[in-house]
Amino acid sequence: MRNRVADHVQKLQPSGIRRFFDLAANMEGVISLGVGEPDFVTSWGVREACIASLHNGHTSYTANAGLMELRQEISRYLAQEFEVEYSAANDIIVTVGASQALDLSIRAIVDPGDEVIVIEPSFVSYAPLIELVGGRAVRVGADAERGFSINFDDLEAAITERTKAILLCFPNNPTGTMLTRDELIQVSRLVEKHDLLVLSDEIYAELSFDEKFTSFPTLPNMKDRTILISGFSKGFAMTGWRLGFVAGPTDIIEAMLKIHQYAMMCASTMAQYGAIEALKNGRQDIEAMKKSYRRRRNYFVASLNEIGLPCHNPGGAFYAFPSIKPTGLSSQEFAERLLLEEKVAVVPGDVFGESGEGYVRCSYASSLEQLQEAIKRMERFVKQFR
Amino acid sequence: MQLTEKELDLLQIIEENGRMEIDVLSKMVELSESETEKILQQLEEQRIIVEYGAVIDWRKVDNFEGVTAMIDVKVTPKREVGFDEIAKNIYRFPEVKSVYLMSGAYDLSVVVEGKSLSQVANFVSEKLSTLDSVISTTTHFIMKKYKHDGTIFDQGEDDRRIVVSP
Ligand SMILES: Cc1ncc(COP(=O)(O)O)c(C=O)c1O
Numbered sequence: 001m002r003n004r005v006a007d008h009v010q011k012l013q014p015s016g017i018r019r020f021f022d023l024a025a026n027m028e029g030v031i032s033l034g035v036g037e038p039d040f041v042t043s044w045g046v047r048e049a050c051i052a053s054l055h056n057g058h059t060s061y062t063a064n065a066g067l068m069e070l071r072q073e074i075s076r077y078l079a080q081e082f083e084v085e086y087s088a089a090n091d092i093i094v095t096v097g098a099s100q101a102l103d104l105s106i107r108a109i110v111d112p113g114d115e116v117i118v119i120e121p122s123f124v125s126y127a128p129l130i131e132l133v134g135g136r137a138v139r140v141g142a143d144a145e146r147g148f149s150i151n152f153d154d155l156e157a158a159i160t161e162r163t164k165a166i167l168l169c170f171p172n173n174p175t176g177t178m179l180t181r182d183e184l185i186q187v188s189r190l191v192e193k194h195d196l197l198v199l200s201d202e203i204y205a206e207l208s209f210d211e212k213f214t215s216f217p218t219l220p221n222m223k224d225r226t227i228l229i230s231g232f233s234k235g236f237a238m239t240g241w242r243l244g245f246v247a248g249p250t251d252i253i254e255a256m257l258k259i260h261q262y263a264m265m266c267a268s269t270m271a272q273y274g275a276i277e278a279l280k281n282g283r284q285d286i287e288a289m290k291k292s293y294r295r296r297r298n299y300f301v302a303s304l305n306e307i308g309l310p311c312h313n314p315g316g317a318f319y320a321f322p323s324i325k326p327t328g329l330s331s332q333e334f335a336e337r338l339l340l341e342e343k344v345a346v347v348p349g350d351v352f353g354e355s356g357e358g359y360v361r362c363s364y365a366s367s368l369e370q371l372q373e374a375i376k377r378m379e380r381f382v383k384q385f386r
Numbered sequence: 387m388q389l390t391e392k393e394l395d396l397l398q399i400i401e402e403n404g405r406m407e408i409d410v411l412s413k414m415v416e417l418s419e420s421e422t423e424k425i426l427q428q429l430e431e432q433r434i435i436v437e438y439g440a441v442i443d444w445r446k447v448d449n450f451e452g453v454t455a456m457i458d459v460k461v462t463p464k465r466e467v468g469f470d471e472i473a474k475n476i477y478r479f480p481e482v483k484s485v486y487l488m489s490g491a492y493d494l495s496v497v498v499e500g501k502s503l504s505q506v507a508n509f510v511s512e513k514l515s516t517l518d519s520v521i522s523t524t525t526h527f528i529m530k531k532y533k534h535d536g537t538i539f540d541q542g543e544d545d546r547r548i549v550v551s552p
Binding site (some may be wrong): 003015020021024030032034035036037039065076124125173277295296297299303345347366368372 | 395399410413414415416441545547548549550551552
């Protein structure tokens, strides 16, 4: 029989997270710091709005780009919170998670052979999505010494004739690193100089703790060069709803809408009604969740440093990315042994790219009691390597 | 009194959990342990922190018997002292857990705890209603606590998330 599975899919590596999930899933009494999602349940108001939409029989397709009312709320939200103006009618598509927004953006701009620069360590799906359309993911390691911010010499050196775009994510998964406004401006200069686009994954924007968030399209001359990707999963604690959005220059959004209408038609209708409520009345809940993450970050990162796992102070999201180099283990060995010996699940840093080797991702979106217990166990584990 | 952001932070955290160890607390608000201790001590002295308490679900304790009643009390305020004097006369009873001055259909809301319905009933008829200036009382017994001082009782605590996710 011929190959049943397409070549380009065969070549695709399964996510390293998957392997770790299998390993941890069958164990009991595990404290999981391996979870890339909020530990809050979506707020009551949003859940109720979704239920009400069902009671009211809103069970049909919406417009391809999403409910007009939701797009208007997204437009208002982006203007109010991030000072960037997008037209609800032409510049916004409601998607199935930021995941689909990423996929759409890449499919809309990348031709076979085109290069997209990814700053690593990065979210696991970036490079595979680029490779799935025949593009090349050009990986540039972040600068671990400076809290995993961008190394601009490496970034510029990676730009070639085929470079189409730079993919940015801040606050970052897995490092929690928040790029400063100055760093973003430096990126924007390269973008202009080399005539590039930026895919800006700002899904953790609501969770930036120490400084005001700068949305990439607000930088001088960047609005027409940026595709803004975001969604409801993280800041609004709505991961299971599968709802996100993308905003950008009208011509690119139009191209994306072509793909979206064939591939997805529209995002789930009831989820869209929930999202309207989240944007209208969700501010208070977001602020409360953010405060709670910030306190837990403070505790957790300080404790990691104390027990001998040096960790930079992540400016956002809910991840700490400590170095495990003092133990002399590889990140896979560290994560596996920590799981087997102390029943704490963390994600080995190398699954986020080569430059993540020597680090592990710990999500602190867990109760303080769990975090305290995890620190106790990790300290016991790390001690044996002194 | 104007408090700093860190002081407010500390108060909010210990209001949720008064038993938080000082090293955890100090890390959460990004202060040294000694600074944190000093602030807490000041807040105690200023009686902004009035007490460290525990929220207990007594229904789970088999050999504990007790009932709580909320009593609406109408009173005639007195010249010069208004409601304060009668409030004082009520809160001096050890059975009384709290007293609030209310707007609306009645004046004072009094929370009383006793071992049994009849003990509370006796308190109301013999001690409370007989006070000078109490006009009437309406007693409501609490049958079940769902949420108390911000704490939800019997909250499902299970984490439904998968163990490892992107
Ligand atoms: C950086 C980043 N982008 C996108 C996503 C996908 O989010 P969504 O749930 O909206 O698809 C995640 C989820 O972990 C993420 O961490």
